[in-house]
Amino acid sequence: xxxxxxxxxxxxxxxxxxxxxxxxxxxxxxxxxxxxxxxxxxxxxxxxxxxxxxxxxxxxxxxxxxxxxxxxxxxxxxxxxxxxxxxxxxxxxxxxxxxxxxxxxxxxxxxxxxxxxxxxxxxxxxxxxxxxxxxxxxxxxxxxxxxxxxxxxxxxxxxxxxxxxxxxxxxxxxxxxxxxxxxxxxxxxxxxxxxxxxxxxxxxxxxxxxxxxxxxxxxxxxxxxxxxxxxxxxxxxxxxxxxxxxxxxxxxxxxxxxxxxxxxxxxxxxxxxxxxxxxxxxxxxxxxxxxxxxxxxxxxxxxxxxxxx
Numbered sequence: 001x002x003x004x005x006x007x008x009x010x011x012x013x014x015x016x017x018x019x020x021x022x023x024x025x026x027x028x029x030x031x032x033x034x035x036x037x038x039x040x041x042x043x044x045x046x047x048x049x050x051x052x053x054x055x056x057x058x059x060x061x062x063x064x065x066x067x068x069x070x071x072x073x074x075x076x077x078x079x080x081x082x083x084x085x086x087x088x089x090x091x092x093x094x095x096x097x098x099x100x101x102x103x104x105x106x107x108x109x110x111x112x113x114x115x116x117x118x119x120x121x122x123x124x125x126x127x128x129x130x131x132x133x134x135x136x137x138x139x140x141x142x143x144x145x146x147x148x149x150x151x152x153x154x155x156x157x158x159x160x161x162x163x164x165x166x167x168x169x170x171x172x173x174x175x176x177x178x179x180x181x182x183x184x185x186x187x188x189x190x191x192x193x194x195x196x197x198x199x200x201x202x203x204x205x206x207x208x209x210x211x212x213x214x215x216x217x218x219x220x221x222x223x224x225x226x227x228x229x230x231x232x233x234x235x236x237x238x239x240x241x242x243x244x245x246x247x248x249x250x251x252x253x254x255x256x257x258x259x260x261x262x263x264x265x266x267x268x269x270x271x272x273x274x275x276x277x278x279x280x281x282x283x284x285x286x287x288x289x290x291x292x293x294x295x296x297x298x299x300x301x302x303x304x305x306x307x308x309x
Contacts, residue, residue, distance in 0.1 A: 001266040004144045004172050004200030006073055006110060010260055011048035011285050012038045012135060013278075014271035022273035023054045029062055036063035042282045043284075046267050049189055050077040050115055050199065051096050060090050061105035069106060075173075075201070077115035077148055078101045080125055091134040111140035116150040118157030129169060131221050131293070146173030151182070151204065155308040160173035160189045164185065166195035178265070179205035180258040180298050181219075184306045190264040199266045205259030206270075206281075209309045211252045216240065219309060228305050241295055253284035258298060260288035 001008045013022045013036065021032050036047070049056045057076060059076050064072070075145045078096045080087050087093075108210075112133065112174065125147075149157035156285060160176050165188075177184050193200050209215040212218075220239040223229045235241065245253040259268045269283045289295070 001173060003197030004056065004111075004199050006046075006144070006199070006266075007074060008046040008199075008267045009044050010267055010288060011044055011282050012048060012267040012269050013044050013046070014200070014203065014269040015060060016053045017047040017204065017271035018093055019271055019273040020054050021056050021059050023056070023059070025273050027057065030207065032059050033063040035275055035278065036060065037067075040067065040156075042279065044282075045071065046073045046201075048203075048269050050071070050074045050079075051100055052077070052079050052115060056266070057100055057103035061103050065105065073110040074104060074106065075111035075113065075146075075175075076104065076109050077113040077175075079115040080117065080121075080129060080238070083085070086121055086128075088128075090129050093129050093132045094136065097136055101141065108140055108274060109142050110138065111144045111146050113145075113175060114147040116148055117159045118154050119162055122159045124164045126167065126170065141243060144172035146171055146175060146199075146201075148175035148201075148203065149177065151177040152308055155182075155184075156306050157185060157189070162184060164189050164192035164196065164198070167191065168198060171198055171199060173199040173266075175201040175203050175269075177204045178202050178259060178262065180255055181209070181210060181302055181305070181309045183299065183303045184192070184263065186303070190262055193264045200264045202259050202265050202268045205268055206252055206255035207288050210255050213238075223305065229301060233301070243298075246291075247287055248290065249280075249284070253280070254290060254294075256281055256284040257288055257290050258295065260285055261290065261295065 018024060049060055067079055078093055112127055133145045149160045151157050160174055163171050176185055209219050220234055224231055239253045243251060249255050272278050
């Protein structure tokens, strides 16, 4: 993972998104523990969470009880807002880290992130809170410092661009969204991350519209109508079905393969409440790339589109 020296698995386990380790589907702690332990059995050694993900930190703390701490890495995050306004007191960051450590039942996290800053808030966050992050690292509470992007309200993920162009020395890790329908960061941000040794966690690469055939069809129709894609370029009923051949078993598998096949990407996060889906996603990354022809066509089709999907 970049200059951190962390040797992370290409697939990592996320505890956010729609499922939040099964919190949204009523999973028991025993079922959640089974999911986490199966991820470890599959070779996953990196787990992502946040103070904002419901009870995810506490669930993970219980699920990892008895697992040697040096066999996995933890990343958690802190949102620097309260009631829609940027927090004033940096002590709130330090307090959040202490709560996270207690809930995760550990004495340190391997990566600590600012959660979802917008480009407009980037400078204030660095000025106001980064010194506290540094002190936490000096005290051994955290090992590496990063930030995650906001891609819903800011599809261009401008904070990542600012981080790489203004202050690459500050950031050990970036968490961002890059996928076959979200390729814009490949132009500048990902090459800069490589140049500066910044590790990249790839989040939400296969989420919402890509795995839903109806939403995917609608999106492709909209992009065609808006002129992003030439009329007739893709089949109406199964627009990305051409990706499914040979060892690519589904459009979702294609999405994971594409998401992993960039030299900047250290790990691709999967968030699921299903052991079966977890196993399918892990299987997709046994060969973490598409054919050269398919990859080239995807870049030609979607490489210049910047939208939330």
